[in-house]
Amino acid sequence: MSASPATRATGRPVLGTAGGARPAQVSGPAGTDAAFAVEFSGLGRSFPTVAARGRRPAAPAVARPVLRDVTLSVRPGEVLAILGTSGCGKSTLLRIAGGLDSPSAGSVSIDGSPVTGFDTRCAVGFQEPRLLPWRTVAANVALGLPRGTARESGQARVAELLDLVGLSAFAGHRPAAISGGMAQRASLARALARNPGVLLLDEPFGALDALTRLKMQDLLLEVHAAAPTTVLLVTHDVDEALQLADRIILLGQEPAVTDAAIPGATIVQELTVPGHRPRDRGSAELAELRGRLLAGLGIDRHGDTRGVAAGTTIPHFPY
Ligand SMILES: Nc1ncnc2c1ncn2[C@@H]1O[C@H](COP(=O)(O)OP(=O)(O)OP(=O)(O)O)[C@@H](O)[C@H]1O
Numbered sequence: 400m401s402a403s404p405a406t407r408a409t410g411r412p413v414l415g416t417a418g419g420a421r422p423a424q425v426s427g428p429a430g431t432d433a434a435f436a437v438e439f440s441g442l443g444r445s446f447p448t449v450a451a452r453g454r455r456p457a458a459p460a461v462a463r464p465v466l467r468d469v470t471l472s473v474r475p476g477e478v479l480a481i482l483g484t485s486g487c488g489k490s491t492l493l494r495i496a497g498g499l500d501s502p503s504a505g506s507v508s509i510d511g512s513p514v515t516g517f518d519t520r521c522a523v524g525f526q527e528p529r530l531l532p533w534r535t536v537a538a539n540v541a542l543g544l545p546r547g548t549a550r551e552s553g554q555a556r557v558a559e560l561l562d563l564v565g566l567s568a569f570a571g572h573r574p575a576a577i578s579g580g581m582a583q584r585a586s587l588a589r590a591l592a593r594n595p596g597v598l599l600l601d602e603p604f605g606a607l608d609a610l611t612r613l614k615m616q617d618l619l620l621e622v623h624a625a626a627p628t629t630v631l632l633v634t635h636d637v638d639e640a641l642q643l644a645d646r647i648i649l650l651g652q653e654p655a656v657t658d659a660a661i662p663g664a665t666i667v668q669e670l671t672v673p674g675h676r677p678r679d680r681g682s683a684e685l686a687e688l689r690g691r692l693l694a695g696l697g698i699d700r701h702g703d704t705r706g707v708a709a710g711t712t713i714p715h716f717p718y
């Protein structure tokens with residue numbers, strides 16, 4: 400990709416070419432109510448340090464900033480990938496978006512209204528499928544249905560979702576009797592059961608083998624095409640982000656302008672992924688973006704790490 404970095408009003412570099420994002424669609428055949436915009440505004444999150452937590456109440460609290468000044472608009476129906484080194488605050492950002500945690504500064508809103516607690520407009524998918532072992536696959540998926548769903552329409556919705564993720568034949572199986580990839584598909588179906596306006600996925604394919612992972616990426620694209628909800632996808636995998644996302648943000652520490660670096664991760668790179676999905680994994684354009692993202696993660700093209708804080712784990716990419 401030859402476009403030189405541009406700068407938006409936010410002041411942060413914007414890489415990539417326009418035209419990658421598909422127009423937002425807000426309804427789908429699976430009965431999706433709507434895809435919602437997500438707006439982060441000056442968002443910050445600090446946690447008390449372990450030492451401070453152990454002290455007597457009289458001791459002043461010490462706050463360790465994890466996120467700072469995250470400002471971002473996610474369009475309805477957009478797939479946004481969130482990259483960053485381990486421990487930089489990706490899951491924290493996702494948890495705040497879903498109302499599972501609260502910001503220390505700034506705010507997050509969904510569809511124009513503030514997130515103030517666990518938000519039923521969102522559904523969350525994790526690295527582990529988190530299925531209940533004593534329930535069948537179908538019964539696990541049914542757990543995601545909105546409260547008060549009538550029995551018959553609930554069963555129809557579960558059947559529809561199992562079909563979507565290719566698990567119809569395993570509806571009556573218990574989690575112990577299906578593979579890890581199938582369990583992750585069931586978990587995705589459960590997350591979709593309530594027709595979420597925002598789907599929050601935290602490394603959803605991180606525990607899967609490379610081949611199953613590629614299949615799950617294709618499945619997510621199919622699911623999104625059928626019911627184009629807004630997706631916030633945390634991943635360690637640069638190629639996964641390039642394959643799935645309309646836009647990618649990289650969270651990290653801004654380089655210090657003066658002697659003292661401002662603590663806390665913020666958006667240090669933002670790029671629009673060119674082309675329509677499914678993308679050619681081997682394209683030269685994506686290779687260029689991959690290089691930029693890896694450099695932003697502190698990894699050069701030979702896999703060496705540079706400029707990364709001691710103790711930071713650099714994930715292993717299949718690049
Ligand atoms: N409830 C909490 N109390 C104290 N510290 C926390 C809490 N939640 C997160 N943190 C700290 O915030 C930092 C960011 O955590 P987070 O889980 O968001 O990172 P991450 O980017 O998702 O990392 P990974 O890629 O390893 O999953 C970590 O240092 C973590 O210890």
Ligand SMILES: [Mg+2]
Binds near residue numbers: 489490491601
């Ligand atoms: Mg995490």
